Amino acid sequence: MTSIEPLSGSSSIIDILDPADDRIAAFRDVRERDLTRSGQFIAEGAVVLDQILASRRFRPVSLLVLRERLDGLSARLSALPAYVPIYRAEREVFDRIAGFPVHRGVMALAEPVLASGEADVEAALEATLESRGNIVVACGLSNHDNMGAIFRNAAAFGAGAVILDERACDPLYRKAIRVSVGTVFTVPFVRWGSAAEIAERLSSMGYECLALTPNAADALRDIRDIRPRALFLGAEGDGLEDSVMSRCRPVRIEMAPGLDSLNVATSAALVLHHLAFPARS
Amino acid sequence: MTSIEPLSGSSSIIDILDPADDRIAAFRDVRERDLTRSGQFIAEGAVVLDQILASRRFRPVSLLVLRERLDGLSARLSALPAYVPIYRAEREVFDRIAGFPVHRGVMALAEPVLASGEADVEAALEATLESRGNIVVACGLSNHDNMGAIFRNAAAFGAGAVILDERACDPLYRKAIRVSVGTVFTVPFVRWGSAAEIAERLSSMGYECLALTPNAADALRDIRDIRPRALFLGAEGDGLEDSVMSRCRPVRIEMAPGLDSLNVATSAALVLHHLAFPARS
Missing domain, CATH: 3.30.1330.30 (Ribosomal protein L30/S12)
Incomplete structure (x- = not known):
């Protein structure tokens, strides 16, 4: 029939x-x-x-x-x-x-199409180094909405790639795809090992690793030079482990007094926008 | 029992x-x-x-x-x-x-506790004018997640109040409350009439009304003076009506070439952060 x-x-x-x-x-x-x-x-x-x-x-x-x-x-x-x-x-x-x-x-x-995105990501990482651009590293994120939103923001502000640690959730999960508006298909991503290993590897390639923490001496607007950077994002609540933090330059997002509450993908948008389009002086 | x-x-x-x-x-x-x-x-x-x-x-x-x-x-x-x-x-x-x-x-x-938040909001608007701070105007937003996230970001970056137009959804709806992390209870808000009337009223009070549009001459980083501002946000997709846009100063968020896709609450975070913590020169 x-x-x-x-x-x-x-x-x-x-x-x-x-x-x-x-x-x-x-x-x-x-x-x-x-x-x-x-x-x-x-x-x-x-x-x-x-x-x-x-x-x-x-x-x-x-x-x-x-x-x-x-x-x-x-x-x-x-x-x-x-x-x-x-x-x-x-x-x-x-x-x-x-x-x-x-x-x-x-x-x-x-x-x-490819068994692994590794080669694709390697090329993207090289190109990003070359252009002194930025990438994102998602560590231990378990919320698919946040994962999708991180990809959407990575795409909006031209991040070259997203690296996932071994614990991060799958960007190809239905809800992550939807929230990403499909950018999980266009921003190259790959899953590597632990967050600390990723920080080690990216540092040796020439990336400055950044991590958000409310007590950092530097605010976002204090970062004014342009160089290849990797923004490490941890799960809301848990954050990043010490072994990762120790390999990263700490930076804070300024907020109203008494508040330290921002969605992780929104934080990523603020940092990536600032790095891609620094204020004119 | x-x-x-x-x-x-x-x-x-x-x-x-x-x-x-x-x-x-x-x-x-x-x-x-x-x-x-x-x-x-x-x-x-x-x-x-x-x-x-x-x-x-x-x-x-x-x-x-x-x-x-x-x-x-x-x-x-x-x-x-x-x-x-x-x-x-x-x-x-x-x-x-x-x-x-x-x-x-x-x-x-x-x-x-109060029959209307009007008096509370009037006080907040006065205080915000005085301190040359910022407020948010949510117009026609129908998505409760976005509404909640807008309150969360308004709180994070010290916006003085949120004004809703007649078509915006209810911030006290269960999902909006949850996404706002409860900031709908601490950021004063009130519902006024049409978006155009709100723009008229806020302008006459001394607020500069801002509206996001990808074709604006000014990028966010071009706004460097500090003055009381009202950020108008429209629904994703529909945006703001011409009658509102004509009363607002247009501003754009810079993005990677070919992309114009950012969540409305994320856009609000970028603008409010920039206005509250302008880059040091």
């Missing part, structure tokens, strides 16, 4: 009438699933899909699209490679597949 | 054994409820409770506390006024009351 019709481009559109259809198994109960073991992941929304198509590190495997959204997406969809099937479903079937009412109406199953 | 025992301070602890108990009706199915019509609201967590106790605009009506959390909270709870009952429940009853598994283990039903 499935009709298949060619798109104006090259992919085929396949109607899905049964939520139990095996071909859309990856999209089923998407909130409960963790596909990360297979290396594949689900991305939602047209903007995020654009970022996957713009990335050379990830590729779409298949799409699930709400029937009524198909026309609005046709320009994007005709840019898809021919091997990517587009599954189309009515709202009722779509929501039953996803397991909740989906607003965006387009989901992509995607996967990394 | 209810035991009542006095706390070391003055409030009484009342055991709740039945989720259907009328005395905790306000806490029932808290995710689905909208108490705003009654003016009361539910706040979760110890940090948020502290903010309510520190505020002179809000007061606790009653508390619901998980039995196992009671000891850890005793210092706070003994500071409660005697008229505030503390309802205590075992985890199973607590979760059934709330309608979902509650992590924080303390919820407060609270209400405004």
Whole structure:
């Protein structure tokens, strides 16, 4: 009972009438699933899909699209490679597949093109050193909203790469992808070892490692020279271990008296903006 | 079957054994409820409770506390006024009351002390003018996470008040309170009319109205003088209407080429930090 019709481009559109259809198994109960073991992941929304198509590190495997959204997406969809099937479903079937009412109406199953992003990141780190730019190191962050927001801010202020320590959560988790507005697909990232090892390695490459701490002598606006820097971010609450802090230059974000409460991704935005666009003197 | 025992301070602890108990009706199915019509609201967590106790605009009506959390909270709870009952429940009853598994283990039903925050805000606006400080105007924002984050950032960087236009969502909504880390109780706020009327009124008081737009001639770092300012924030996507923009000085946040994507609360943090702590020259 499935009709298949060619798109104006090259992919085929396949109607899905049964939520139990095996071909859309990856999209089923998407909130409960963790596909990360297979290396594949689900991305939602047209903007995020654009970022996957713009990335050379990830590729779409298949799409699930709400029937009524198909026309609005046709320009994007005709840019898809021919091997990517587009599954189309009515709202009722779509929501039953996803397991909740989906607003965006387009989901992509995607996967990394390279087994590891290591080479890509090495190139990004070299380029960032060369241009005296900045990178971000996310240590022990367990909140996917914060992880996504860190990528969004890294992209906004041109950070060259994001390095994850062994404990940081997965940027390709559904919620992180959504909050990042798809920038997890365009900002190169890689997972290295412990935060202290990362600080060691980046320092030896020529990066100045920065860490935020309310008691630092230097405020953000005291940092006025331009050089390659790595901003270390710890989990809200726990912060960074001493073994990492001792390898970093401490810096503080000035706040109203009596307050020391700022979201970790917001802190990253303040530092990255300042480093990328220092005040004119 | 209810035991009542006095706390070391003055409030009484009342055991709740039945989720259907009328005395905790306000806490029932808290995710689905909208108490705003009654003016009361539910706040979760110890940090948020502290903010309510520190505020002179809000007061606790009653508390619901998980039995196992009671000891850890005793210092706070003994500071409660005697008229505030503390309802205590075992985890199973607590979760059934709330309608979902509650992590924080303390919820407060609270209400405004003043019928309107108008007088409080007027005083805050006067003080801010005097000190050449900054305020925030939230226009048409419908996302409670963003609203909460705007308050958190307003508090962090010492903004004197938040003005809401007629369309902005309620800062006392459960999720906004949580994301604000309780700063909705300490940063004075009030709802006025349309965004354009607010701009008119604040300008006539002596505030320079600022609005973010990617095409502005002035970047944030070009603003170097100190004067009372009102930062107008529009909803992500829609932005501010022309009738508001025309009353504001446009300013842009510099970003990496090709990108113009920043969360509205993060944008507010960047501007408020810059205005409060301008770069040293």
